[in-house]
Amino acid sequence: MTRQTMIAALVGNPNAGKSALFNALTGARQKIANYPGVTVERKSGRMLLPSGEPVELVDLPGSYSLNPSSPDEEVTRDVIFGRMAGQAQPDVLVIVLDASNLEQHLVFAQEIIELGRPVIVALNMVDLAERDGLVIDAGALSSALGVPVFPTVAVRRRGLADLTAAVAALRDRSLDAEPAHRPHVTAPERRMLARQIARGAILSETAQHRIHTQLDRVLLHPWLGPPVLLALLFVVFQAVFSWAKPLQDGLDNAFSGIGDLVRSELPASLLRDFLTDGVIAGVGSVVVFLPLILILFFFILTMEATGYMARAAFLMDRAMAGVGLSGRSFIPLLSSFACAVPGIMATRSITDPKDRLTTILIAPLMTCSARLPVYTVIIGAFVPSRQVLPGIGQQGLVLFGLYVFGVLGAMGAALLLRRTVTKGAASGFIMEMPKYQLPTVKDLALGLWQRAYVFLRRAGTMILSVTVVLWLLLNLPRAENPQDQVDSSIAGHIANGLAVVIEPIGFNRDIALALIPAMAAREVAVSALATTYAVGASDDEAQGKTLGAQLKTHWSLATALAFLAWFVFAPQCMSTIAVTRRETNGWKWPAFMLVYLFGLAYVAAGLTYWTAVAFGLG
Numbered sequence: 001m002t003r004q005t006m007i008a009a010l011v012g013n014p015n016a017g018k019s020a021l022f023n024a025l026t027g028a029r030q031k032i033a034n035y036p037g038v039t040v041e042r043k044s045g046r047m048l049l050p051s052g053e054p055v056e057l058v059d060l061p062g063s064y065s066l067n068p069s070s071p072d073e074e075v076t077r078d079v080i081f082g083r084m085a086g087q088a089q090p091d092v093l094v095i096v097l098d099a100s101n102l103e104q105h106l107v108f109a110q111e112i113i114e115l116g117r118p119v120i121v122a123l124n125m126v127d128l129a130e131r132d133g134l135v136i137d138a139g140a141l142s143s144a145l146g147v148p149v150f151p152t153v154a155v156r157r158r159g160l161a162d163l164t165a166a167v168a169a170l171r172d173r174s175l176d177a178e179p180a181h182r183p184h185v186t187a188p189e190r191r192m193l194a195r196q197i198a199r200g201a202i203l204s205e206t207a208q209h210r211i212h213t214q215l216d217r218v219l220l221h222p223w224l225g226p227p228v229l230l231a232l233l234f235v236v237f238q239a240v241f242s243w244a245k246p247l248q249d250g251l252d253n254a255f256s257g258i259g260d261l262v263r264s265e266l267p268a269s270l271l272r273d274f275l276t277d278g279v280i281a282g283v284g285s286v287v288v289f290l291p292l293i294l295i296l297f298f299f300i301l302t303m304e305a306t307g308y309m310a311r312a313a314f315l316m317d318r319a320m321a322g323v324g325l326s327g328r329s330f331i332p333l334l335s336s337f338a339c340a341v342p343g344i345m346a347t348r349s350i351t352d353p354k355d356r357l358t359t360i361l362i363a364p365l366m367t368c369s370a371r372l373p374v375y376t377v378i379i380g381a382f383v384p385s386r387q388v389l390p391g392i393g394q395q396g397l398v399l400f401g402l403y404v405f406g407v408l409g410a411m412g413a414a415l416l417l418r419r420t421v422t423k424g425a426a427s428g429f430i431m432e433m434p435k436y437q438l439p440t441v442k443d444l445a446l447g448l449w450q451r452a453y454v455f456l457r458r459a460g461t462m463i464l465s466v467t468v469v470l471w472l473l474l475n476l477p478r479a480e481n482p483q484d485q486v487d488s489s490i491a492g493h494i495a496n497g498l499a500v501v502i503e504p505i506g507f508n509r510d511i512a513l514a515l516i517p518a519m520a521a522r523e524v525a526v527s528a529l530a531t532t533y534a535v536g537a538s539d540d541e542a543q544g545k546t547l548g549a550q551l552k553t554h555w556s557l558a559t560a561l562a563f564l565a566w567f568v569f570a571p572q573c574m575s576t577i578a579v580t581r582r583e584t585n586g587w588k589w590p591a592f593m594l595v596y597l598f599g600l601a602y603v604a605a606g607l608t609y610w611t612a613v614a615f616g617l618g
């Protein structure tokens, strides 16, 4: 008898290592990180049984019970019961347990086993259990639970062969298995049983000297914790500037070298201008930020993998409660420092709908990595690179300040929203602290590689196409005098119209030119400015002049500061709007987001500009 591919699903508490196991079994590269609530959607992959037969493996969001309390837990329940559209019901459930956290994880495991479906247990993270001095008897656990148990270490690919063999063994049984009827068990009963089973399965528990309790004593201390967090972030921003500088200069030189080469090798033509001004100046101006982005992500990934991120969330809980949010919002908001899109998706693990909506609405105020090129180009051009204190550069300080402004803006917005449009009480914070772990070099390298890939793909597709369109609009129709090209072009006419609106806040026509294409994504502001100045400059002027130098000749300091203030708040990103529409099921909230963020940006840029002018910086 032939049948369709068998389906197995990974279920279990958050942070049990389901996605790590999924990656190990299917070769996928799902995001894993050391805090609960990382996976918020189901994800399918193909794993092979020892016989070579393929099985569809489904990775699910972590869950505490089959009674969902948040949108991501609903996904898990729906898939388990076969109620998810487009996903057939799994034939086998693979329960993933954290061996170092056995008692807690056994509560949900019992609920799954009670369903009477074909089940096997992956007793994952046995390495961490051993580190903590726990020896667990998998056989005893198996007889207590009445299902097969296999010790695994997902991140070291240990125990995988036994696990897949067990899935294969269940293959035939699952075809005609009748769900067994089990007696009704209540949640408190499960908790009691979980304790009993865990005690029975733990063979020995040596009193290990746990460094991490000591660490937590410092890092989670109400007075010591916050300064440590601040100091850490401070180091990150200094590093972003000082470590990236040489690499970035190198890339900068390489691109201008390529530009010069093309300019000298090709005859003067529109094609040559297109290559030098559009592609090389435009896209190159963004690509040079690769080192910066990677350094930022090096820190983010390290904090995620070590388990520090969850501690930071715990520390921030008090501040969050102050503005009417729970600490649960912290992880989504933190993800938004990379990009608001996954950040907004991560809000699915927030229980309270109003909490969730508020978090979605303020997520774009977290400084995403796409703002980094914009910020650093302006800071590089206008802020002198000198030391304020030994080891503390002024440029890094300004960058840090911009991040702080974003956070303060978000807190202020949350405070207002929670008292008006998303009125409601703040819910408490419950999050288990993950175990401290050293990040593996392989995972870090893989994470950075993925980041680099995403960044370069964006540069090669979206940023390139937007820049090309802008270049065309800047060059058509052709002006008699190259000096007037920008003014007489289509883009120039549009920008001159927009300039009327933004002149009061100190923005010039070139900024107007950059703001429209930058709606696609923030980095495009940089490539757009680079292209505009490359097109506008006469040939000898353009040669050897960096974007920073161009900005300095065309902008006042007040304008530059206003531009920075604008980018702290402005919702310049199509994908964020799109994901907000999807997550809130309609246009109401994305429209609201656009209006309030543009309003904020306008006011902030205006205030900055007028203040700067008052101080004589105009």
Ligand SMILES: Nc1nc2c(ncn2[C@@H]2O[C@H](COP(=O)(O)OP(=O)(O)OP(=O)(O)O)[C@@H](O)[C@H]2O)c(=O)[nH]1
Pocket: 013, 014, 015, 016, 017, 018, 019, 020, 021, 031, 032, 033, 034, 035, 036, 037, 038, 039, 040, 060, 061, 062, 063, 124, 125, 126, 127, 128, 152, 153, 154, 155, 156, 304, 305, 437
């Ligand atoms: N030492 C050790 N670490 C592991 C093991 N399996 C997973 N991890 C780590 O545990 C953390 C959580 O892993 P994930 O795979 O993201 O956990 P998850 O169950 O998918 O979590 P959610 O998506 O939040 O439900 C990550 O930092 C992994 O690197 C293991 O067997 N041993």
Ligand SMILES: [Mg+2]
Pocket: 018, 019, 020, 031, 032, 038, 039, 060, 061, 062
């Ligand atoms: Mg996961």
